[in-house]
Amino acid sequence: MALRIAVLVKASLDPNMLRSKNNGLLDEHAMPLALSEYDKNAVEAAVQLRERNGGSVTVLSVLTWGPVARRLREFEQVIREALAMGADDAHIIVDDALVPGDPASTAEALAALAKALGGFDIYIAGEASMDMISGQVPARLAALLNLPYIGYARSIEIANGAIRAKRDLEGYIEHVEAPLPCVVSVTGEINKPRIPTLIQVRRAFRKPIKRYSVADIGLNKVYKPLISEIRVISVKRRNIVIEGDNMDDIAAKLADIIAGLLPR
């Protein structure tokens, strides 16, 4: 069975490049967008499914960080990365109404887009985005599309029109089966995302990316963003790098420091 696979990816603010303003507020405009860490696992899982079962991998994404005009190129670069990893094409939603994003609006937009595209056999997302860590979008999408949802999968396989997965939960692993179509979220442990080669990166530039507005997909319900401000937690540490003539010397110095701090 040739599978129509959708992979949901987010262009997240990169928390490894955290920037704050003088007043302690997050300086989001100074932070780059990047393909969210566990969404890479989702793309890898999608590409592997296609390699095993045949079919196609379509990237679906909503731009959630503005300003839209300034972020558009960056957003496209992130989408190209997913294409370079092996996805075939991409459909993206770019609209001021969806910026800054809220998981409820994002899920509504993705559901409307999926319907406009005629639906997919399987929808794969990462367990949570690296910036907002809400972990809501795939579950919300499943409810909107009225499909079964398999959350936190660390392995998936498809046979006879059904999906089998091992779900990685607190304290136990659950083996489940669901009929297709189905929505799945994957953990960071499901696979090791491939790093695209230069040729794949170049080829990705020829793959189609189609852009939509909220009006194009007939979306009427857009939620109000709920966040009033984002404050960076400050780190105040001594940042002393212990140096010495040789390793014994450094070890002795650190041993002194640690011994001095030990509770009596």
Next chain:
Amino acid sequence: MKRGWLMRMLGFTYNEEGLGELAGLAAALGLEAYALAVGSRDSVADYSYSVFKRIYYAPRMSTDQAFAVISDLYDKIKPDMIVAPSLKDNTTVLAMLASNKKLAMFTEAFGIVLMEGKIRAKRRVMGGRAEAYYEASTPIALTIARGYYAPPASSEKGAGLEEVKPPASKLTILSVEVKEKGSVDLESASIVVGVGRGFRRKEDLRLAEQLASLLNGVVGASRPIVADYGWLSEDRWIGISGKKIKPKIYIAIGISGAPQHMAAVMDAETIVAINKDKNAPVFQYADYGVVADLYKFVPKLIEKLREKLGGR
């Protein structure tokens, strides 16, 4: 609590202990509380805090069954807040409900403040390195961050219990594998030695164990060591998706210093980092850093500490 309005809460949880947190929240905020829990009548009865007007339960429910049941309860009870402790499947069920009822939702909330028809709360974002301030009108769905709402002081039990019958599920649960369970209490440990992917083999963790036992401490780990390699059990997992710790000393060895890991150790009094890469982000979070190969350095550190601490 004296105010002209009352908020009604519908709690949900997959683990019965979660009823304690929900009861704690309801008591702290003065809510009229109902809950749906997954568990047997006996196990739910153990947590039937009298702050609940009623607890609905079913011995087993897949996430889509729980979604169906809680949707019906939502229509019946008309809550202002639907709340669950932070647990993966709790998040799933609430997100499905929120989607279905067109509600906003935020996960891992703390610092919850209620006003008439409104709620304010905070949650960690940016890999745990920043706090976002949320304000939303009710009804609202939220999961609560671990460790903020303890069970109520009054342990009085006896809330009314009512079994619910879930509809058929689209998901078939084939089997369940229980993970190896550890009993290390990282949250209250005063010395924690953290191990990361700088360790090449499971056996090599012995170095960290030796160091920890010399200091009367315990070994914790980054996510890959626990979740990917399975070298240590889940109780050792430090980070935003594991445990948050507040030891006197945290010694990070072979850990790069990802925000999702470091956000959970920020309350440590002193942080020591040992990493062979002088540009590793972990040094930005450290009071004392050593740039060295852990395989060469840690044995020497153990030796020097032994000399200093004598027979410990």
